[in-house]
Amino acid sequence: MKIKSFLAKPFASYIYSKINKGMNSALADQENILKELLKVGKTTEFGKEHKLEGVNSYEEFKKAVPIRDYEEFKPYIEKIKTGRHNVLWKGKPIYFAKTSGTTSGVKYIPISKESIPNHINTARNALLCYMAETGNSAFSDGKLIFLSGSPELERLGDIPTGRLSGIVNHHIPKYLRSNQLPSYETNCIEDWETKLDKIVEETISQNMTLISGIPPWVQMYFDRLQERSGKKIKDLFPEFSVLVHGGVNFEPYKARLFESIGKKIDTIETFPASEGFFAFQNTQKEEGLLLNTDSGIFYEFVPAAEIFNENPTRLSLKDVKAGENYALVINNNAGLWGYNIGDTVKFISVDPYKLVVTGRTRHFISAFGEHVIAEEVEQSLLKAAHEENVHITEFTVAPAIGQADGKSYHEWFIEFENEPNNLHDFAMKVDDNLRRKNIYYNDLISGNILQPLKIRVIKKNGFIDYMKSLGKLGGQNKVPRLSNDRRVADILNNWTSQTAGSHQL
CATH class of the missing domain: 3.30.300 (GMP Synthetase; Chain A, domain 3)
Structure with missing residues (x-):
């Protein structure tokens, strides 16, 4: 056992234990997060407009803050772009995550100093839970690949701006840098096919142990590897043992991915978005993703059929039911308030709170x-x-x-x-x-x-x-x-x- 995998084991056990304990305090954690959000939010421009100073309960919050999509949030984002402070959250964002909207064109999602740990730590926690449960920590000694957007950031006003995956790339811990592929230069290539050829070139002879990305693009990577080598992925990368995926339902891609690999391997599903990292697979033994209830996000749930109603039903976590289809609404410590992220979810368990992603509100x-x-x-x-x-x-x-x-x-x-x-x-x-x-x-x-x-x-x-x-x-x-x-x-x-x-x- 090498030093990284050796040191990872006790930390993985600690985090795994902490997350398991957190399952029992999910409702209390959500109540505390709402209180903390309101404490900061009432001092902002948004908070003063919506009279958050006088909000002391979730029922009062629902009356004060309507549900919005990005188009309705855009005026606040435009103010932040001009350099205004304390608009949606204290100070100004440390990043804008640039993402494509189905109806809004390019969207700029604020990320604050307080919200960035949600993105970084949740990804880490998904891997640590896997390590603690399975005992497989050896993958941390090999090469890891995250098929992602360019880490090059532009500036919008004076705020660094880029794809979320590129932003997160700047926060990968130093102890993993030596394991990470592809190179920074290759990651910066904008054209996907050119980038993919370079990724194949850089990884085909390496000891790849973990691969992460959206399933259709992972499949493209595997196809290129097989075209170049004529081999199954298991023969190219004998120690490849973990596939991390998210962004789309895995099931339609699963059979073909495993066929390309040549064997079944462990998979870890995640539910990240530019607005937050909401849930992750915490065990290989059960279906569903554990909702991230103590990470700066207060969740609301709207019956999916009502999301475009003028006054839809809004539920906090304590009132959700298993088997119902809900539109996911978030309030977070980057200043998103009553924000409809556009995804629908269904709880398969409420003890603990585990869900599956069922689609998009507009799809x-x-x-x-x-x-x-x-x-x-x-x-x-x-x-x-x-x-x-x-x-x-x-x-x-x-x-x-x-x-x-x-x-x-x-x-x-x-x-x-x-x-x-x-x-x-x-x-x-x-x-x-x-x-x-x-x-x-x-x-x-x-x-x-x-x-x-x-x-x-x-x-x-x-x-x-x-x-x-x-x-x-x-x-x-x-x-x-x-x-x-x-x-x-x-x-x-x-x-x-x-x-x-x-x-x-």
């Missing part, structure tokens, strides 16, 4: 009143794929509005690793699965209002080419699972090869 299909969500389409597709031994590379779903020649339907754009033997039958299996999961969709099919879904097969690497055409290849960019319009679908038509469903198009 759904309800063009016909069915309100189909990402979790439902993913599970419907994966069940059929498992039964047919079919591997999915990527997919998305959009509504197709019927004209005079026929009824409307859901159009599924799927890139297969291996296509099903009978594409029409496969489409019907997926449709049946979705009908069982969503009663409204089932009623529309039964009532002969909608046709069963149709599948459009996307050519090999079609989704990569689609993302490339948008200038969004690599990094933290993701293909939306669901759209309520045709913007994604109409562009993807450039990469389709055939169609299957109730009728041929």
Whole structure:
């Protein structure tokens, strides 16, 4: 055992014990965080506007602070850009995390001196919990790769600004620097494909033990490695033992990733965003992500169907129920107040508070009143794929509005690793699965209002080419699972090869 893995073990045990104890104090911790946020918040410009001085309970807080998305927060961000202090939080942010919004263009999310530990320590804690539970600390002696955005930062006003993954790169502990790949120079390359080739060049002969990134981009990395070497990943990296992932549901990518690796390895799921690091997988024995309840964030939960209502139901952690779909709203120590982050979650346990990410508040299909969500389409597709031994590379779903020649339907754009033997039958299996999961969709099919879904097969690497055409290849960019319009679908038509469903198009 080398020195890093030797020293990591007692620290991992300490953190693991602390996190386990924290499960029992989650509600008290949330109450204390709200009090601390209000103590600072009442002195800010935002706090004075919303009279936080007189807020002493969560019920009073809900009346004082409305739920907002980024567009409604933008005026405050613009003030901070001009150099104003004490706008949303005391002083000014130490960073802006630059991220792409689906409706707002580029978003600038403030990160404060108080909030940066949430991003750094939570990532660390996920690894330490894994070490403590499994006893595997050897990976800390090998080479670690984090497929991320460029660490080069620009300045917006006088505030360093860049992708969150690039910002976090500046805070990697010194004792891990010698283990980290790729090089700083390679990480700074903006073009994803050029960067990926350099990453392959720098890592192909190294002792890689941990790889972290968004699943579709990890798969691209594995594909390039295999193209270059002709070997499975396990043969290139015999000591590779941990895959850390987040950003999208892992299940659609899991089978193909493990096939590329050539063996099953341990995985650690995380739930990070520019606004905060919300949850992580704390055990290999159970499903779900442990909510990060003592890290500067006070959470609110809105029944997902109500998130765009004028006065939606708002719940604190103590009132959530397992099995319900909630939009996640946060208040944090960087000055985000009543902020709708755009993700939906479902608790699978409330003792402890463990959840799964079910989709995006704006990524759904309800063009016909069915309100189909990402979790439902993913599970419907994966069940059929498992039964047919079919591997999915990527997919998305959009509504197709019927004209005079026929009824409307859901159009599924799927890139297969291996296509099903009978594409029409496969489409019907997926449709049946979705009908069982969503009663409204089932009623529309039964009532002969909608046709069963149709599948459009996307050519090999079609989704990569689609993302490339948008200038969004690599990094933290993701293909939306669901759209309520045709913007994604109409562009993807450039990469389709055939169609299957109730009728041929």
